[in-house]
Amino acid sequence: MDYRFETDSVGEKKVPAEAYYGVQTLRAKENFNITGKKTPEVQIRTLAEIKKACAMANEKAGTLDKTIAEAIIKACDEILNGKFHDQFILDQIQGGAGTSTNMNANEVIANIALEILGKQKGEYQYCHPNDHVNESQSTNDVYPTSIKMSLYRTGLLLAEKLDELYRGLIDKSEEFYDVVKIGRTQLMDAVPITLGQEFHAYASAVERDKIRIQEAIKEMLTINMGATAIGTGINTTEYYAEHIVPTLSEVSGLPLKRCEDMVDGTQNIEGFSVVSSSLKTCAIGLSKMANDIRLMNSGPRAGLGEITIPAKQNGSSIMPGKINPVIPEVLNQCAFGVMGNDFTVTMACEAGQLELNAFEPVVFNRIFDSMTLLINGVDTFIHNCLEGIAANKERCEDLLNHSTGYVTALSPLIGYKKAAKIAKDFLKDGTPIMESALAYGITKSQLEQVLNVNRFTPKFDKK
Template sequence: MKTSETLEFREEYDSIGSHQVPQTAYYGVQSIRAKENFPITGQLLDPIFIHSLAYIKKASAMTNGKLGLLDDKVAKAIITACEEILAGQLHQDFIVDPIQGGAGTSMNMNINEVVANRASELLGEDKGKYNLVHPNDHVNYGQSTNDVIPTAGKLTIYQLTQGLLEEMERLEKTLTDKSIEFNDVIKMGRTQMQDAIPIRLGQEFKAYASAVTRSHQRLTQVIDEMLVVNMGATAIGTGLNADVEYVNQIVPTLANITGLELKQSEDLVDGTQHIDSFAAVSGVLRTFALSLSKIANDLRLMSSGPKTGFNEINLPKKQNGSSIMPGKVNPVIPEVVSQVAYRVVGNDTTIAMSVEAGQLELNAFEPVIFYSLFESIKILQNGIATFIDNCIAGITANPERCQELVDQSVGTITALVPHIGYQKAAEIAKRALNNNERVKDIILSEKLLDEEELESILAPEKMTSPGICHK
């Protein structure tokens, strides 16, 4: 006699043996083994990655059904199950950890089992029977983990990156707007943390915008590599166990249902064993993250103080800065942006090591590559959003303070070199520093130039533009 406890589970079998699976679960024995074997991150698969897997299984069923390689009812049931997943259903049955051994086989089997059980249910069979729709024989027909998983990863990366590109464009525009707003604010430029020559605050912000534009262009170019997929390669790129017509039609079918301009790898063996394209994308993200952190560092420096630092700009006050020091407000948004950058750099190192670690016909380390790359894309997008909305858009300048520091600096002496010579200029700079005098006052006291000539040479628009500052 069956007890209520045994009725809550079903027995499923694989090459390892038998295992109980919850009766209501759409996943099966291989999924639950993976859940037990890989309790690594405590997280689940990215929803967009799940959708990418569903698109691939749908496209495969459509292609195999069209070619008569799958029974029409079975193909339609698989397609319907995939469409339900794409509609947001059954996601709770994707139980495997994103970091796992086996080159992603557990991810592939998770969707194979979910689709097989739901398709079986649609055809009137109990979950776990697999007589009408089998995870391997039907859902995975003509496929391998080794073409499904890298293709799903590429689809996911491409889609995730679209949001990041939009935020990069918004960041570029915000910085450009600030460069226009601050165009007339003259401040002291610095090299190696020492006074250099004057610069307009707007020029600094325009340079920040240019760095973002450059990274946007790089990412736009490299992301197209994610549209080249190895579907049809099966195990090692030779296409074994995939019908020739299926190999020819699977990528166009997948392109049609995703709306993406997908292309099949020209060399499927290369497309299966080499995954350098992921390193290329990560490298661009790393470079962008470094530029972003440099900008954040500059903003922290220029806003430092407010009484004992540069205090050239004001960052929006977002929250209390100390549990012990009343009134202290810290540059928390630039700080978090830099932390995002550090994480992206760390992820890039993980990705680089994983890409190198592939052996012979396959790279087994795609799970950690995808985990790292997905995270880099998402945290960069989120980091940029808070950088724009909670920091950059609200920055204001302190023109008087900027001018005060310019007047106090000996850096303006550089503009006078063509008129009084380098040696004399160096002597004046040394005297100004030693005696705490202004350069202007020394020039006038020694009658090297008159006041009108001096003001003409030191005019802000001349000192911050190409050419020699003439009298």
């Protein structure tokens, strides 16, 4: 293999000649083999947008040669067009507060720009990763901005997927509108409910989670570009400081805004905790829904068996014919991962000292992982489970008729004590509840009115 030699503060190192990354990236590759997960595509594109905007602002400020600026901008456009993504080789978790990822972008863009200028990779005197590509910047404003923009965009994708889930649940609530079953509290027979009402409740929770996430990710639109190292804007110009955020907004198409207090925006990162918390809250609701679906599907003969979910694969290596609820189970596991990630984010957000939080790489890794888990988990739940759920109407009726679920509805007509006696007689000797109720003078029309489960539930409409 051919090599070129590059030098940094640590010393000289051989870099593969064909590589667009440089010495600092290579050292980080050797030092941080942690998760096996590289810089995601959304962050690669975001970093290219940031570097492009910086070159534009610096060129207009008169501090960056126009020819070099144009080469950098073209290099960034190449990355935005999908090229050179394989040159971003670093693990998402790394020491140094994201410096290695920032330098990976600086080196790749510099070497692409050098070729555009007709030079060789590594001839940094013509376009330098630090002096030119990273001009007026620090890792401490570039890296958090890149992860905020990346999380905002990924959060929008999650919101779209949750909206798809919401609509699927509404469809099921309409399909099951008249399927009456026994409702349960503390896993014990309670009062009648419809399967449609249960699925509409799931839809309501999902819609609330979607809105909560949409609100939380808005915090990611406030960025500290121009803050450089600690928020004081050292090594920037007045023009750059005023124009970098509007320029980046124009390049990215995102409604970005500058931190009011750049020192605060550099050292305090609790906004990430807000986003992570909204994801955890969503995961809690999704996991509860998955639990319910597994319970209602249980059996198929010795369990509740109120619904049937699609059979997707064999459930046992030893029990022939056993089918497990594998899709709700995997949604549960995605939710568990999100909940654990939130704890990590909480600890990392708290762990900053003085003017910087060095733990943003793990914050990004965990929140991005949470969003990915939710997007993929919800997607497989929709298409491999929800769409194929069927109601076992006769089973629901049978379980309801063999419960004391209707007794509570009789209390306003005959009083709690008499209603309790009806329930005891039913459980003791099977005396039909309706027969006992009629014996207390309740008319059939009164029974029909109080037992109309849907009387307080309007027909569900999609939003």
